[in-house]
Amino acid sequence: MTAVRFKPTLLAALMAASLFQSAWAVEPFVLKDIRVEGLQRADAGTVFASLPFRVGDTYTDDKGSAGLRALFATGLFKDVRIQVDGNVVVVVVEERPVISRVEFVGTKEFDKDVLVKALKDIGIGEGQPFDRALADRAEQELKRQYLTRSLYGVEVITTITPTERNRVNVTFTVTEGEVTKIKSIRITGNQAFSESTLISQMDLTKGGWLTWYTKSDQYARAKLNADLETIKAYYLNRGYLEFKIESAQVVISPDKQDISIAISVSEGPRYVVTGVRLEGEYLGKEEEFRKLVTIEPGEAYRADAVAATTKAFTDRFAAFGYAFARVDFRPELDRAKGQAVAVLVAQPQRRVYVRRVNVAGNSRTRDEVIRREFRQFEAAWYDGQKIKLSRDRVDRLGYFKAVDIETVEVPGTADQVDLTITVEEKPTGNLMLGAGFSSAEKFTLTASVKQDNVFGTGNYLGIDLNTSKYNRTIVVSTVDPYFTDDGVSRSYDLYYRTSRPLNTQGGDYKIVTPGGAVRFGVPFTEFDTVFFGAGVEQTSIKGDTGLPVSYRLYRDTFGETSLSVPLTVGWSRDARDSLIAPTRGRYQRLNLELGVAGDTRYLRGDYQFQQFIPLSNRFTLGLNTEVGYGKGLSGKPYPVFKNFYGGGLGTVRGFEQNSLGPLDIEGSYVGGNRRVNVNAELYVPFPGAGNDRTLRLFGYMDAGNVWGEKDSMSFSDVRASVGVGISWVSPVGPLKLSYGKPFRYQDQDKIQRLQFQIGTAF
The missing domain is CATH 3.10.20.310 (membrane protein fhac)
Incomplete structure (x- = not known):
């Protein structure tokens, strides 16, 4: 027997209609008037608009029933009655509160x-x-x-x-009650891998001493589903092609304080790939597609290699205009021998071209700001690589929360599609007031006002202020990313900097540098931009107490104030997966500065190379190398205020900030014109933090030093240290705390084992 439940409003309407028809049936008549009674807030027009009859119409019982249903359907009334008074219909309503x-x-x-x-x-x-x-x-x-x-x-x-x-x-x-915590996680049916190994792949964990921060012991169905997929991927990437999750049971204790999770798995046999076969249509370019295969015969089946290969195939078809190509993976299994032949079947479908590119969702940003990043043109063959590049370029603008491109077939055609790029805008203005503290610079105040998309034009305008013990800066910058239609950018900088080198004797001296610069960025490729610029800056060496000898000699030669006209050339490429907590990718930058006019003539260059290598999904190796070189030109000395510094965070940890390199006769750390740093860091998960990458432990080894113009670079001068630390992306900014022990040092070196910084990335 099936029970049928009616919504109260519908039931009331049916009952009212039934009573109306049985007890109040009337002969059809011509309506002379309609009155509405019982209204308090609702408008009478709402009632009249819902009724299926008007003055002058012939009224019938059927029309009355329809009127009741229509009025109940508005949801505004708790009760509705229709009464007939001669040739007048009276609608009596009782409004819902x-x-x-x-x-x-x-x-x-x-x-x-x-x-x-x-x-x-x-x-x-x-x-x-x-x-x-x-x-x-x-x-x-x-x-x-x-x-x-x-x-x-x-x-x-x-x-x-x-x-x-x-x-x-x-x-x-x-x-609200107390948070329900995960008391236990059990996995059964596993033979190839231990239970602890599989649980370590999960983000959900039992309660631990750090779960108050990670909240990984708080159950959520979405998190469990994600963990089940992670376990499945772990098996599929190690040859277990027929692996299945048999069940995942979640039991809550009677007091609703504890949760127990029981997962049952079926591993199946482990398969080794013996060959790869291509079937279907490959546009006569089968060998070209075969080069995209990452499935290796003789190795265990890996699902990620299969996924990467099928994606590479569909992307390649898309590059030829086949937007709807299908590539299916159909393994041929020999269960007795544990062998598999990977069969890839391709169906390119039909080739299409793009009729129109539409932009949606940009209420503030102008269309041209988005369209000028597009590399897929209208009336051109569909090119999947260009479309992906276009999406990435729009996303890298930083103006939008989300960027999506949808491909829509044009009705009535077989070879045309429209592209619609939909963006979700986000605030691009930023007012920031903050403070930081480091073991070297003590208390630091920062403030900035930035607008990355001024009036929706894509231009940038910003003001930065920074105060610290050794460096104080105010910078006003503006950037036009499309100064020309070809994508050449132009930026202006006005700045006022005050710096003070570390001195063992203290003092009231300072180096004051006001200046300005203009730079142009020329895109040589989609990923490489070379910057050219010129500037004018004035340097004043002020104060006498504690002034290093090298600065005093420079001031004696050029006067208290000197003028420089530097030309700059720079290049950078950033392919890291994250700016703050990278796990893979490479970063490179090169900056050259040439003093060509004014009182100084010099060359200053700085090159940095970073590589992040994922050793597993939990361990990352980071390598960093930085080389700096400066030289005076035209018989003039290299400006001492352009020196490089070493020691401390960012160079060689375990030594006091800026304390490496030559000392003048008064014991001042004045840096040098040459610098080499080599750093290696191994990042590991913080105990109890699961796979949270915002909180990690690291071990490091640093080496490097700074040399003056008259010093010969020797390996015996290299300082080195090892240590451990914590990296945390905190609510107030990235934090690094490190404890180091120098193992290559000299007696006069200033050792500082514990160093930390808040408010800046390493």
Whole structure:
């Protein structure tokens, strides 16, 4: 027997219609008037618009029934009756109460705005008609929101308080309870890998001493599903092609404080790939496609290699204009021998070209700012590589939360598609006030006002202020990324810098450098941009107390104030997967500065190379090399204020900041014109933090030094240290804390084992 449940409004309408037809049946007549009674807030026009009859129409019982159903369907009325008075129809309504206010009591886990939005989506909100059934749904929605935070013991009580003018206040009293924690995780059916190995792949963990920060012991179904996929991928990438998750059971304790997770797996046999076969249509370029295969015969089956190969194939087809190509993987298995032949079947479908490129979602940014990043042109053959490059270039602008490109077939054609790029804009202005503290520079204040997309033009305008013990800076910058239609950028910088080299004797001296520069960026490839620029800067050496001898000699030669006109050339390429916590990729930069006019003549160059190597999904090796060189030209000395410095964070840790290199006769650390740094870091997960990459431990080894013009570079001069540290992307900025022990040093070196910095990335 099947039970049928009717919504209250529909049931009331049917009953009313039935009573109307049985007890109040009338003969058809011509309507002379329609009256509405019982309205308090609703407009009479809403009632008239819902009725299927008008004055002058012939009224029938069927029209009356239809009118009842239409009025109940508006959701505005709790009861509706239709009465006939002669040739006049009287519509009597009883309005539903309207929600005057929605309140929450006891909510600590969620911001109230989040809960208000969630309830509005299901029809509970200020100014909306109240329905008890909706209130019940609201309770369930609130509980669902709390379940996402592992608060399974939450209780919600709804209180309805009537007020004047048929209004009600709805109050949800929430008892949140304690967070439900994962007590145990068990995996059964595994033979090839230990339970601890598989659990270590998961983000969900049992409670530990650091889970208060990572919250990895708080259960969520989405997290468990992601972990199950991670375990599956772990097996599929090690030859277990037929691996399956048999079940995943979650049991909550009666007091709703503990959760136990039991996962059952079926491993199946391990398969070794014996060959790769291509089937289907490859446009006569089978050998070209074969070069894209990353599946290696003789090795265990790897799902990621199969996925990478099929993606490479579809991308290659897309580059030839085949936007809807299909590449299927069909393995031929020999279960007795544990062998598999990887068969890739290609169906290129049809070749298409792009009719039109549409831009959507940009309420502030101008269309041209987005379109000028596109490398796929209208009326050209569809090119998947250019479309991906276009999406990436728009995304790298930094103006949008999300960038998506949709390919839509043009109706009535077989060889045309339209591209729609949809962007979700985000605020591009930034007002920042902050503070930092480091073992070297002590307390530092920073402030900046930046606008990356001024008036939607794509131009940049920014003001930066930084104060510290040794360096103080104010910079005003502006950038036009498309100064020319070919993508040549132009930027202006105005700055005022004050620096003070480290001195063992102290003093009141300082180096003041106001100046300005203009730079042009010329894109030589899609990934490489070379910068050319020129500037004018004035350097003043002020103060006498504690002034290093080298600075005093320079001032005696050129005077207290000297003028420089430097030309700059720079290049950089950043292919890291993250700017703050990279795990793979490479970064390179080269900067050259040439003093060609004024009081100084010099050449200064600096090259940096970084490589991040993922040793596994949890361990990363980072390598860094930096080389600097400076030389005076035209018989003039190299400006001492252009020297390089070494020691401390960013160079060789374990030594005091800027303390390496030559000392003048008064014991001042004045740096040198040559610098070499080599750094290696091994990042490992923080115990108890799972796979959280914002909090990691690292071990490091640093080596390097700074040499003056009269010094000969020798390996015996190289300083080196080893140590350990913590890297944390904290709410106030990246933090690095390191403890080092120099193992190559000299007696006069200033050792500083513990060093840290907040507010800047390493």
